[in-house]
Amino acid sequence: MSKRYGRHDSPAVRHLDLAVRRGELVALVGPSGCGKSTILRMVNRLVEPTGGRVVVDGRDTARTDAVALRRGIGYVIQAGGLMPHRTVRQNIATVPKLLGWDPALTRRRGDELLELVGLDPWAHGDRYPAQLSGGQQQRVGVARALAADPPVLLMDEPFGAVDPVVRDRLQGEFRRIQRELRKTVLFVTHDLDEAVRIADRVAVFSTGGVLEQIADPATLLSAPASEFVVDFVGSDRGLRRLAVTPIRAEDLERPLVLAPGDGAAYAATALELDGRPWAVVLDGSGRLLGWVPRGALLAARGNRAARVGDHVREFGTRIGAHEDLRSAFSALLAQELRFLPVLAGEEFLGVLTPDVVHTALRRGLPPA
Numbered sequence: 465m466s467k468r469y470g471r472h473d474s475p476a477v478r479h480l481d482l483a484v485r486r487g488e489l490v491a492l493v494g495p496s497g498c499g500k501s502t503i504l505r506m507v508n509r510l511v512e513p514t515g516g517r518v519v520v521d522g523r524d525t526a527r528t529d530a531v532a533l534r535r536g537i538g539y540v541i542q543a544g545g546l547m548p549h550r551t552v553r554q555n556i557a558t559v560p561k562l563l564g565w566d567p568a569l570t571r572r573r574g575d576e577l578l579e580l581v582g583l584d585p586w587a588h589g590d591r592y593p594a595q596l597s598g599g600q601q602q603r604v605g606v607a608r609a610l611a612a613d614p615p616v617l618l619m620d621e622p623f624g625a626v627d628p629v630v631r632d633r634l635q636g637e638f639r640r641i642q643r644e645l646r647k648t649v650l651f652v653t654h655d656l657d658e659a660v661r662i663a664d665r666v667a668v669f670s671t672g673g674v675l676e677q678i679a680d681p682a683t684l685l686s687a688p689a690s691e692f693v694v695d696f697v698g699s700d701r702g703l704r705r706l707a708v709t710p711i712r713a714e715d716l717e718r719p720l721v722l723a724p725g726d727g728a729a730y731a732a733t734a735l736e737l738d739g740r741p742w743a744v745v746l747d748g749s750g751r752l753l754g755w756v757p758r759g760a761l762l763a764a765r766g767n768r769a770a771r772v773g774d775h776v777r778e779f780g781t782r783i784g785a786h787e788d789l790r791s792a793f794s795a796l797l798a799q800e801l802r803f804l805p806v807l808a809g810e811e812f813l814g815v816l817t818p819d820v821v822h823t824a825l826r827r828g829l830p831p832a
């Protein structure tokens with residue numbers, strides 16, 4: 465598809481060929497004015513393409529009634545785009561009302577959606593948008609777009625107007641909602657970190673709606689396809705990759721594991737062989753008790769009664785196996801130790817160290 469606004473303007477979108485899979489979230493990123501919003505708006509015909517076709521669910525949108533088309537496509541814009549003189553419930557009911565839904569059903573659906581986006585229907589349902597915080601308005605915007613359960617969602621800088629802390633939370637919650645609902649989503653943002661955090665694939669555009677690369681976040685950051693993408697993803701793309709790299713059990717260090725009943729002399733010798741200045745302590749059923757420093761064991765070595773269990777120290781922090789490397793690494797940096805245990809539920813998987821982070825990041829790189 466393509467779009468030229470005025471006859472003499474250079475095209476806002478030159479010639480774009482982009483296929484989005486059902487249930488996929490694709491983020492559109494690129495510098496200001498590159499055509500992201502134009503692309504989005506061509507999908508629901510708020511902007512009519514001047515060339516090419518847009519096909520949604522097998523149907524050419526040009527042959528679909530524009531109003532009917534828009535009812536089947538949720539649309540979320542910055543600051544929620546709520547109607548100021550309507551309550552939260554009325555805002556959410558906009559499309560169901562147009563579709564002639566039963567009022568009781570509409571209300572039930574509205575309350576269900578408010579809960580889904582983390583708002584209390586009883587406390588917030590009858591308020592007006594101005595009585596809500598920016599983050600709450602944004603949540604209502606998402607709830608409204610989902611009201612008639614459209615299979616496709618278009619989101620244009622949906623979290624652009626809220627502060628970084630709220631934004632972070634909204635991104636996390638939206639990811640959870642998307643895992644549950646599996647909508648087909650096109651998500652415009654100028655924030656690359658947001659894009660790599662929430663998208664299945666990220667599409668990078670340059671001026672004129674030129675698609676420079678579309679790839680999953682890890683590939684985009686480790687193998688940018690052009691100079692333009694290299695510049696766009698920035699010199700700190702290595703750090704950005706942390707956020708999209710999962711923790712893998714095989715990358716973790718497997719330190720010496722001791723039991724609380726092991727003698728101190730035996731443990732000190734075993735640690736000397738292991739080479740690390742510490743070991744992990746698990747109880748008989750494999751539950752993590754903590755760690756023990758080599759120094760304490762060496763000092764207690766002469767005492768035949770001394771046991772590992774007398775010298776165990778607890779870990780202040782534990783890392784969940786589902787976390788990404790960025791949050792794991794910042795947990796590591798936030799405390800004194802240079803190692804932290806990783807657990808899947810109660811099961812001890814291994815230990816995260818700076819070396820592990822390094823290895824995991826190298827793994828994401830394409831072969832040289």
Ligand SMILES: Nc1ncnc2c1ncn2[C@@H]1O[C@H](COP(=O)(O)OP(=O)(O)OP(=O)(O)O)[C@@H](O)[C@H]1O
Nearest residue numbers: 469470476494495496497498499500501502503654
């Ligand atoms: N209604 C319009 N009439 C004329 N030109 C327009 C119109 N809307 C957008 N344009 C132009 O089309 C180009 C692409 O704009 P668009 O808003 O799609 O970019 P964008 O990537 O979404 O930008 P931003 O990130 O700043 O929102 C720009 O050069 C813009 O000036």
